[in-house]
Amino acid sequence: MSKTEAFTGADAASEAMRQINPDVVAAYPITPQTPIVMKFSQFVADGEVDTEMIRVESEHSAMSACVGASAAGARAMTATASAGLALMWEILGVASGSRLPIVMNVVNRALSAPINIHCDHSDSMGARDISWIQIYSENAQEVYENTILAIKLAEHPDVHLPVMVCQDGFITSHGIQNVKIFDDNKIREFLGERKPIKALLNVKDPVTMGPLQLQDYYFETKKQQDIAMQNAKKTYLEVGKALSGITGNTYDFVEAYNLDDAEVVVVTLNSTAGTVKSVVDKMKSTGKKVGLLKIKLFRPFPYEKVAQLLENKRAVAILDRSESFGADAPIYGELKNALYNANNKPKLQSYIFGLGGRDIYEEDIESVFNDLISNNIDPNKRYIGVRE
Amino acid sequence: MTEKKGWKEIPLGGMICEAGSSSKFKTGDWKSFRPIWNKEKCTQCMMCVVYCPEDCIPRKDDKRLETDLSVCKGCGICKEICPVKCIEMKEEGASDE
Amino acid sequence: MIEIRIHGRGGQGAKTAANFLAMAALEQGKFVQSFPEYGPERAGAPMKAYTRISEEIINTYAPVVNPDFVLVIDPTFIGTIDVADGLKEKGILIVNTKETPDEVKKKTGFDGEVHCVDASGISIAATGINKPNVPMLGALIKVTNIVSVESIEHLIKKKFLEKLGEQKTQATIDAIQRAHDEVK
Numbered sequence: 001m002s003k004t005e006a007f008t009g010a011d012a013a014s015e016a017m018r019q020i021n022p023d024v025v026a027a028y029p030i031t032p033q034t035p036i037v038m039k040f041s042q043f044v045a046d047g048e049v050d051t052e053m054i055r056v057e058s059e060h061s062a063m064s065a066c067v068g069a070s071a072a073g074a075r076a077m078t079a080t081a082s083a084g085l086a087l088m089w090e091i092l093g094v095a096s097g098s099r100l101p102i103v104m105n106v107v108n109r110a111l112s113a114p115i116n117i118h119c120d121h122s123d124s125m126g127a128r129d130i131s132w133i134q135i136y137s138e139n140a141q142e143v144y145e146n147t148i149l150a151i152k153l154a155e156h157p158d159v160h161l162p163v164m165v166c167q168d169g170f171i172t173s174h175g176i177q178n179v180k181i182f183d184d185n186k187i188r189e190f191l192g193e194r195k196p197i198k199a200l201l202n203v204k205d206p207v208t209m210g211p212l213q214l215q216d217y218y219f220e221t222k223k224q225q226d227i228a229m230q231n232a233k234k235t236y237l238e239v240g241k242a243l244s245g246i247t248g249n250t251y252d253f254v255e256a257y258n259l260d261d262a263e264v265v266v267v268t269l270n271s272t273a274g275t276v277k278s279v280v281d282k283m284k285s286t287g288k289k290v291g292l293l294k295i296k297l298f299r300p301f302p303y304e305k306v307a308q309l310l311e312n313k314r315a316v317a318i319l320d321r322s323e324s325f326g327a328d329a330p331i332y333g334e335l336k337n338a339l340y341n342a343n344n345k346p347k348l349q350s351y352i353f354g355l356g357g358r359d360i361y362e363e364d365i366e367s368v369f370n371d372l373i374s375n376n377i378d379p380n381k382r383y384i385g386v387r388e
Numbered sequence: 389m390t391e392k393k394g395w396k397e398i399p400l401g402g403m404i405c406e407a408g409s410s411s412k413f414k415t416g417d418w419k420s421f422r423p424i425w426n427k428e429k430c431t432q433c434m435m436c437v438v439y440c441p442e443d444c445i446p447r448k449d450d451k452r453l454e455t456d457l458s459v460c461k462g463c464g465i466c467k468e469i470c471p472v473k474c475i476e477m478k479e480e481g482a483s484d485e
Numbered sequence: 486m487i488e489i490r491i492h493g494r495g496g497q498g499a500k501t502a503a504n505f506l507a508m509a510a511l512e513q514g515k516f517v518q519s520f521p522e523y524g525p526e527r528a529g530a531p532m533k534a535y536t537r538i539s540e541e542i543i544n545t546y547a548p549v550v551n552p553d554f555v556l557v558i559d560p561t562f563i564g565t566i567d568v569a570d571g572l573k574e575k576g577i578l579i580v581n582t583k584e585t586p587d588e589v590k591k592k593t594g595f596d597g598e599v600h601c602v603d604a605s606g607i608s609i610a611a612t613g614i615n616k617p618n619v620p621m622l623g624a625l626i627k628v629t630n631i632v633s634v635e636s637i638e639h640l641i642k643k644k645f646l647e648k649l650g651e652q653k654t655q656a657t658i659d660a661i662q663r664a665h666d667e668v669k
Binding site for chain 3: 004005006117118168170171172174175176177178271272274275277278281357359360361362
Binding site: 097098099100160197198205206207208209210211213216217218220221223224225227 | 393395402405407
């Protein structure tokens with residue numbers, strides 16, 4: 001049983017949270033995340049969930065409260081964006097280093113300065129190496145399903161790591177779309193209760209979390225953390241398969257769109273992947289061999305899968321909505337790594353687009369495809385729509 | 389010293405799964421000064437017991453006993469706080485007399 | 486796919502109108518999208534909201550460049566901003582104004598199909614306040630048949646009955662019906 005609602009991406013996230021019914025939510029408002037927690041607070045006030053809602057004075061405190069709650073054995077969630085995520089930074093590492101399965105919706109927004117409230121991926125891409133699993137969502141439907149999947153993935157005994165579920169600020173978070181919502185009971189049955197491996201509130205089995213580790217043990221703990229991150233790939237597929245039983249949708253590391261026939265490919269993530277699909281449909285109808293590879297799971301990064309899908313392609317353009325100043329852009333860098341050992345390497349072209357919410361038009365993407373088709377490729381970063 | 393464990397054996401995220409395990413960790417060999425307590429001069433006010441950061445001054449029947457030197461780090465706070473000056477700090481190796 | 490652009494001022498309900506249109510279409514089994522153009526949002530500043538309605542899944546998130554229909558909620562835009570910008574040649578322009586379509590054509594330079602309705606007057610008569618956004622949907626429906634009047638009415642009842650009470654909700658529905666009947 002399911003019903004289709006006219007939901008924004010923010011609605012979709014809060015609806016998933018309602019179904020998840022977390023033990024604790026600690027959050028601080030920030031544009032464009034605010035509507036997620038605003039709507040969820042209404043669920044708390046209306047008694048639709050049993051959640052302990054903690055209104056904190058900053059995002060640093062929000063994540064700290066989640067760390068405490070999760071260590072105590074609770075299912076803890078939060079949501080943030082941009083500067084909020086930046087302020088959490090210190091505690092992001094505490095959450096992942098302590099192996100706490102916190103799930104957080106991130107509504108992607110540019111970082112200051114200059115101050116800007118609109119979409120780009122500087123916030124979550126800046127946190128890509130802090131040992132949080134990162135799942136990116138093309139639309140509100142994916143936000144809803146990814147948030148549910150994230151809980152099961154985070155809490156899996158082989159993983160036990162926090163997860164960020166990302167969506168584009170305003171474009172996804174504030175735009176209304178069709179969202180199919182599945183039965184409450186089925187989702188709750190799928191998730192079950194959190195069964196913590198160890199919990200601070202379990203006085204029968206007392207433990208110390210977050211103690212000092214110096215030269216003697218810190219290194220081993222970090223190695224263990226990387227193994228957990230690698231395990232997350234397998235678990236992601238398993239959990240996805242189980243969720244598929246309810247939703248009928250598939251949860252792979254990536255989505256390949258018209259890729260088999262394609263000679264040239266655009267790689268991107270979040271809402272722009274949708275716009276690329278629309279361009280692929282148009283160009284395909286005029287006989288162009290174009291395709292899309294959408295990255296869904298960015299951390300851990302699916303190197304093998306990406307290499308397998310892209311080797312033998314003629315040319316690939318990577319569209320990043322964030323900068324890595326003085327270095328390769330985040331997605332581009334990973335693609336280059338993934339293809340290093342490929343037998344038949346495609347030519348790669350890096351594009352930066354949409355910083356600070358700058359619009360990306362279908363004709364921009366069409367022109368990227370045309371660059372690839374006409375072999376107009378060079379080693380430099382290119383910028384879509386930047387004035388000289 | 390026991391053999392250190394590898395990453396496969398240690399608990400998740402640096403957890404310590406044994407309660408009160410810090411009592412096994414003897415910090416007494418850190419000290420370069422040790423407290424000498426003059427029992428006769430002592431008024432049993434308990435200030436040193438309360439202020440000791442290591443909680444290494446045992447107490448029995450409302451009376452303090454000798455400092456547990458296997459834990460005492462020699463910080464000298466007990467000497468500073470004592471209102472009747474009945475604790476002295478002596479360099480390790482010097483005679484107690 | 487049908488693309489609609491709505492011009493209004495911050496606070497006039499252009500976003501609400503765009504959302505209602507999408508929700509009504511969704512209830513009729515369509516795929517929809519609606520979103521405002523977010524700038525530095527201020528009450529009174531000119532802004533735009535968009536709705537996409539399609540029989541098939543809507544993938545694109547690009548801005549609407551060439552709308553099929555344009556709705557102008559604030560009459561002061563006519564002749565001051567280019568409300569027909571990008572409007573398809575066979576597109577339709579619907580304006581809240583006491584003026585005639587010919588006068589609007591002259592002022593906007595748009596030579597295609599233009600319709601006018603005094604949605605502000607209708608709103609004030611029906612509800613006592615100037616809220617032309619929802620009545621404008623009545624005019625849009627009459628001209629384009631994009632969703633049914635019933636679906637909008639149903640939605641208004643669902644959204645407002647509890648909040649506004651029966652009398653005010655009915656007044657809103659009457660205004661939609663009047664704008665539907667009176668659009669020229």
